[in-house]
Amino acid sequence: xxxxxxxxxxxxxxxxxxxxxxxxxxxxxxxxxxxxxxxxxxxxxxxxxxxxxxxxxxxxxxxxxxxxxxxxxxxxxxxxxxxxxxxxxxxxxxxxxxxxxxxxxxxxxxx
Amino acid sequence: xxxxxxxxxxxxxxxxxxxxxxxxxxxxxxxxxxxxxxxxxxxxxxxxxxxxxxxxxxxxxxxxxxxxxxxxxxxxxxxxxxxxxxxxxxxxxxxxxxxxxxxxxxxxxxxxxxxxxxxxxxxxxxxxxxxxxxxxxxxxxxxxxxxx
Numbered sequence: 240x241x242x243x244x245x246x247x248x249x250x251x252x253x254x255x256x257x258x259x260x261x262x263x264x265x266x267x268x269x270x271x272x273x274x275x276x277x278x279x280x281x282x283x284x285x286x287x288x289x290x291x292x293x294x295x296x297x298x299x300x301x302x303x304x305x306x307x308x309x310x311x312x313x314x315x316x317x318x319x320x321x322x323x324x325x326x327x328x329x330x331x332x333x334x335x336x337x338x339x340x341x342x343x344x345x346x347x348x349x350x
Numbered sequence: 351x352x353x354x355x356x357x358x359x360x361x362x363x364x365x366x367x368x369x370x371x372x373x374x375x376x377x378x379x380x381x382x383x384x385x386x387x388x389x390x391x392x393x394x395x396x397x398x399x400x401x402x403x404x405x406x407x408x409x410x411x412x413x414x415x416x417x418x419x420x421x422x423x424x425x426x427x428x429x430x431x432x433x434x435x436x437x438x439x440x441x442x443x444x445x446x447x448x449x450x451x452x453x454x455x456x457x458x459x460x461x462x463x464x465x466x467x468x469x470x471x472x473x474x475x476x477x478x479x480x481x482x483x484x485x486x487x488x489x490x491x492x493x494x495x496x497x498x
Contacts, residue, residue, distance in 0.1 A: 329361075333363075334390035335388060336365040338386065339377060340367060342387050343377070348383070
């Protein structure tokens with residue numbers, strides 16, 4: 240296992256959780272502090288911090304060391320490769336199934 | 351259509367078809383049927399580019415062709431498991447992604463198809479796989495753009 244492998248596994252693990260997906264979605268609109276990120280959720284600050292640490296470990300987000308409120312920043316490049324593939328893949332299967340549905344509804348194809 | 355990420359490295363899609371299971375299953379392994387639906391919108395999957403040898407170790411190869419500019423998008427896979435008319439498992443050696451299709455008869459001549467893909471992160475592992483994947487993605491993105 241290389242560092243890259245670990246990160247990719249961690250990226251998918253991170254995206255498998257709905258709270259972390261919501262955090263990532265929020266950060267896609269701009270940097271935010273821990274307090275701002277915690278606001279929409281019914282979760283304690285330490286709970287949010289745990290999610291953020293996991294996102295930080297896989298490189299999906301980064302935090303400024305020096306700034307007083309250490310705003311979180313989304314590292315888009317890490318996210319994009321994974322999300323692009325998932326989205327393209329989902330679309331292929333949706334369209335494939337749509338076309339199969341049409342094919343199956345033609346009487347002549349049902350033998 | 352439901353789609354969700356079941357766990358870190360898995361993807362699942364399900365769809366119910368108004369057709370008996372035998373027929374739906376045959377659509378997935380008979381080239382003259384597959385050619386009508388396999389390519390997403392804006393692409394074709396010509397019959398002469400489809401190779402299907404539906405038994406463990408047999409090939410499952412398709413070439414999707416972009417209707418707009420004729421560029422080709424080949425996919426190579428090998429069957430791991432074939433249980434007619436219930437289950438098909440194939441794996442893509444280039445990316446490591448394994449796809450399991452399960453066909454369930456719903457009792458009123460309807461069929462539920464469940465697609466379950468595993469080892470998704472494998473596709474991002476080695477530099478070769480990543481490069482191949484990136485190229486596929488880029489070409490793929492082109493298809494999708496032309497299609498929409």
